[in-house]
Amino acid sequence: MTVESTAARTPRRSAGSKAGTTGTKRTTRTTAKKDAGTQKGTEPQLVQLLTPEGKRVKNAEYDKYVAGVTPEELRGLYRDMVLTRRFDAEATSLQRQGELGLWASLLGQEAAQIGSGRALRDDDYVFPTYREHGVAWCRGVDPTNLLGMFRGVNNGGWDPNGNNFHLYTIVIGSQTLHATGYAMGVAKDGTDSAVIAYFGDGASSQGDVAESFTFSAVYNAPVVFFCQNNQWAISEPTEKQSRVPIYQRAQGFGFPGVRVDGNDVLGCLAVTRWALERARAGEGPTLVEAFTYRMGAHTTSDDPTRYRGDEERQAWEAKDPILRLRRYLEDSNHADEGFFAELEDESEALGKRVREAVRAMPDPDHFAIFENVYADGHALVDEERAQFAAYQASFADEGGN
Numbered sequence: 116m117t118v119e120s121t122a123a124r125t126p127r128r129s130a131g132s133k134a135g136t137t138g139t140k141r142t143t144r145t146t147a148k149k150d151a152g153t154q155k156g157t158e159p160q161l162v163q164l165l166t167p168e169g170k171r172v173k174n175a176e177y178d179k180y181v182a183g184v185t186p187e188e189l190r191g192l193y194r195d196m197v198l199t200r201r202f203d204a205e206a207t208s209l210q211r212q213g214e215l216g217l218w219a220s221l222l223g224q225e226a227a228q229i230g231s232g233r234a235l236r237d238d239d240y241v242f243p244t245y246r247e248h249g250v251a252w253c254r255g256v257d258p259t260n261l262l263g264m265f266r267g268v269n270n271g272g273w274d275p276n277g278n279n280f281h282l283y284t285i286v287i288g289s290q291t292l293h294a295t296g297y298a299m300g301v302a303k304d305g306t307d308s309a310v311i312a313y314f315g316d317g318a319s320s321q322g323d324v325a326e327s328f329t330f331s332a333v334y335n336a337p338v339v340f341f342c343q344n345n346q347w348a349i350s351e352p353t354e355k356q357s358r359v360p361i362y363q364r365a366q367g368f369g370f371p372g373v374r375v376d377g378n379d380v381l382g383c384l385a386v387t388r389w390a391l392e393r394a395r396a397g398e399g400p401t402l403v404e405a406f407t408y409r410m411g412a413h414t415t416s417d418d419p420t421r422y423r424g425d426e427e428r429q430a431w432e433a434k435d436p437i438l439r440l441r442r443y444l445e446d447s448n449h450a451d452e453g454f455f456a457e458l459e460d461e462s463e464a465l466g467k468r469v470r471e472a473v474r475a476m477p478d479p480d481h482f483a484i485f486e487n488v489y490a491d492g493h494a495l496v497d498e499e500r501a502q503f504a505a506y507q508a509s510f511a512d513e514g515g516n
């Protein structure tokens with residue numbers, strides 16, 4: 116199949132034609148301001164199906180994508196979020212206990228990840244960053260497999276083709292290029308599978324992401340760009356990344372962008388289903404901006420109190436993704452006390468399983484990294500290895516003093 120015939124999958128182009136998608140906007144400001152792109156008349160739109168209070172709100176565009184969701188499936192979404200949060204908390208504790216070298220917490224982003232993750236089909240392919248523990252859960256990757264890399268005992272820990280879930284990618288934004296190339300291949304195969312690339316608000320500034328947008332648009336690749344705007348890229352706030360709301364960037368590349376409440380699991384499910392449907396129908400890429408918040412530190416090596424205030428966190432606590440679905444489940448009598456109690460037991464059991472699995476892993480080989488730089492060795496690497504060996508030997512328990 117040629118690249119030209121890929122374009123033949125395109126029955127129509129619908130960029131920017133629906134509510135919540137990109138609109139025209141021009142700014143004459145010369146300095147970036149927090150309200151850039153939000154001037155009167157261009158307020159960013161937010162798709163929300165479930166309010167922070169747990170009330171279901173109607174949405175003419177997106178209701179149909181979740182119309183068939185049963186009470187059992189709603190409880191399933193709740194269970195996914197609770198277990199993912201529990202797994203994440205356990206991993207953070209294990210890092211504090213010295214069992215992991217590092218952990219990147221997803222706390223606060225459960226709805227964005229579970230909603231989008233549950234929208235996928237098994238034959239779709241996922242390209243994650245390093246924080247997509249909830250998506251991994253939806254793909255059926257055993258959570259304990261996520262931990263080896265963070266302990267420093269492997270470079271990944273799972274077979275990407277086993278669950279169509281690529282290895283975690285630390286080089287910011289690069290996985291959007293991998294996803295685009297993969298999606299171009301999927302189109303050439305002539306299947307109706309779709310591809311989803313996860314990335315952050317900070318990554319949206321990377322050249323790789325801009326190139327992915329260009330290629331996927333021009334080749335009409337069946338890819339969904341799922342940006343979790345958690346408001347921070349380590350210590351850089353979102354307003355340092357873009358003069359316009361991130362979803363509006365899609366317009367310049369010729370495909371639709373939409374902002375969804377990233378703490379609303381139903382909203383994320385609906386919008387991702389819509390975007391995947393576009394991909395399957397040959398309508399090309401979509402940018403979804405899930406507006407959410409990183410409740411914890413960037414990683415366990417970070418101290419967010421150095422660059423952001425407590426009020427901000429408190430404001431987002433009131434929008435907690437798990438609490439709002441619980442309220443909805445309770446108010447609509449879709450879940451009883453027995454369900455919540457059983458889930459609590461299941462969470463405890465998961466925590467225990469994760470602790471035991473990590474403690475059973477070998478200790479990292481501190482010198483393995485030097486073996487993986489060049490195939491044939493290098494004088495500079497040899498020098499650095501020797502320096503590191505001397506440093507290690509300077510500790511009492513390592514040096515035999």
Ligand SMILES: Cc1ncc(C[n+]2csc(CCOP(=O)(O)OP(=O)(O)O)c2C)c(N)n1
Binds near residue numbers: 315316318
């Ligand atoms: C190419 C590259 N540049 C810089 C870094 C260092 N770095 C690691 S995470 C990060 C911030 C990413 O922020 P964002 O994309 O918003 O994702 P988040 O961590 O908030 O999920 C940076 C700059 C990197 N890993 N790769």
Ligand SMILES: [Mg+2]
Binds near residue numbers: 315345347
């Ligand atoms: Mg971020």
